[in-house]
Every structure is written in C-alpha cells, then in structure tokens.
Amino acid sequence: MxxxxxxxxxxxxxxxxxxxxxNNIKITIIERITHFIQWPNLENKFIIGIYQNExxxxxxxxxxxxxxxxxxxxxVYNIKNPEDxxxxxxxxxxFTKESSSSVDKIFKKIKNKPVLIITDFPNDVYHGxxxxxxxxxKRIKFIINQEALENAKLKASYKILxxxxxxxxxx
Numbered sequence: 001m002x003x004x005x006x007x008x009x010x011x012x013x014x015x016x017x018x019x020x021x022x023n024n025i026k027i028t029i030i031e032r033i034t035h036f037i038q039w040p041n042l043e044n045k046f047i048i049g050i051y052q053n054e055x056x057x058x059x060x061x062x063x064x065x066x067x068x069x070x071x072x073x074x075x076v077y078n079i080k081n082p083e084d085x086x087x088x089x090x091x092x093x094x095f096t097k098e099s100s101s102s103v104d105k106i107f108k109k110i111k112n113k114p115v116l117i118i119t120d121f122p123n124d125v126y127h128g129x130x131x132x133x134x135x136x137x138k139r140i141k142f143i144i145n146q147e148a149l150e151n152a153k154l155k156a157s158y159k160i161l162x163x164x165x166x167x168x169x170x171x
Contacts, residue, residue, distance in 0.1 A: 024063065027060050028063070029133065033116075033118065033131065033160065034069045034070065034092065035157075036157040036160035037116055037156055037160075038155040039116075040154075041114075042072055044072065045073050046070055046073070046074050046091050046092075047075045047076075047077065047091050047092075048069075048074065048076045048090065048092045048094065049076075049087065049094070050076060050093075051078075051079045051095050052079070052096075053096045056094075056096060057077065060076045061076045077089075077090065079093065079106070082105035082106045082109060087106065092117075093110065093116070093118070095118070095120065095124070096120050097121070111128060111151075111152070112153075114154055116130055116131065116149075117130045117131070117152075118130065118131045118133065119131070119133070122134045125145045125148075125167055126145070126167055126169060126170040127169065128148045128169055130144065130145055130152065130154070131145075141164075141165070142163055142164035144156060144161065144166055145169065146161070147168055
C-alpha cells in the first residue's frame with residue numbers, strides 16, 4: 001500500500017509540475033500531502049481552512065467531495081479573519097498568495113496546535129510555518145520546517161521529508 005501511495009504522489013508531482021498555477025493542481029497536491037502527515041488525534045471529519053480565498057474553497061469542496069483524508073470525510077472552510085471561530089476546528093490551514101497581512105495573527109493563534117500549515121510563500125517556513133510549496137525548474141518543490149511541525153505534534157513521513165528541503169526557524 002505504501003508503494004502505491006508513493007507512486008501516486010510522484011505521478012501527481014510529475015504530471016502536474018508544469019501547470020503549478022492551477023487551483024486544481026494545488027488542491028490535488030494538498031490532498032496528497034495529507035497522506036504523508038500524521039495527526040495526534042482526529043475526530044469525525046477532516047477540516048481544511050483556506051485563508052481568504054472563497055473561490056479556492058469552493059473548488060476544493062467540489063474536488064474533495066467524494067474523497068476522504070485520513071479515512072475521514074472532508075469539510076473545507078474559508079477562514080476570513082483571525083477571529084474566525086472555525087480556526088479552533090481545523091486540521092490543515094492553507095495560505096495562498098492572495099493572503100493578507102493578518103496572516104501573523106492567525107499563525108500565532110494556531111502555531112502549536114496540531115494544524116498543518118501550508119503556504120505558497122516558502123520563506124514563511126523559516127518563520128514557523130510547516131510546509132511551503134514553490135515552483136522551480138518546472139517542478140513543484142517542498143520546504144518543510146520539521147521542528148515547527150513537531151512542535152505542533154505532527155509527524156511527517158520520511159517519504160515527504162526525502163522530497164523536501166528541511167529548514168529551521170530563522171533566528
């Protein structure tokens with residue numbers, strides 16, 4: 001089973017690496033990443049928060065409607081601001097390039113909770129976010145702050161760590 005997941009993950013990366021800008025591809029990559037992260041305890045559903053991007057949230061709901069993440073049905077919310085009460089429920093938070101300056105307030109609120117934080121700004125990973133996505137030489141690349149991930153009580157599979165640049169917080 002692990003070999004199959006690995007092949008699917010690599011195939012997804014190879015097939016879609018030339019079209020990284022598409023939301024469908026981002027959604028597929030985010031979904032695939034969840035197969036390589038272990039959460040300490042998940043409840044009845046897997047909840048994804050998309051920060052300030054209603055269109056991406058709608059597309060993600062359509063694409064993930066019939067899928068399960070960590071064997072749980074998926075719910076996707078558009079997180080509108082740092083006071084959004086749904087921040088307490090999410091398992092994954094995705095910051096797009098359209099995210100605004102209030103990212104810091106949200107990040108401080110969920111920093112050490114078991115919430116996987118994925119960003120389109122790889123430099124944010126040097127400041128405590130968990131996983132950054134970027135495009136280089138026609139390939140999708142990952143940057144992971146393993147220490148920040150572990151502080152949030154999340155574990156990354158060695159398979160995704162092998163594909164990633166591992167960094168620490170900038171001091």
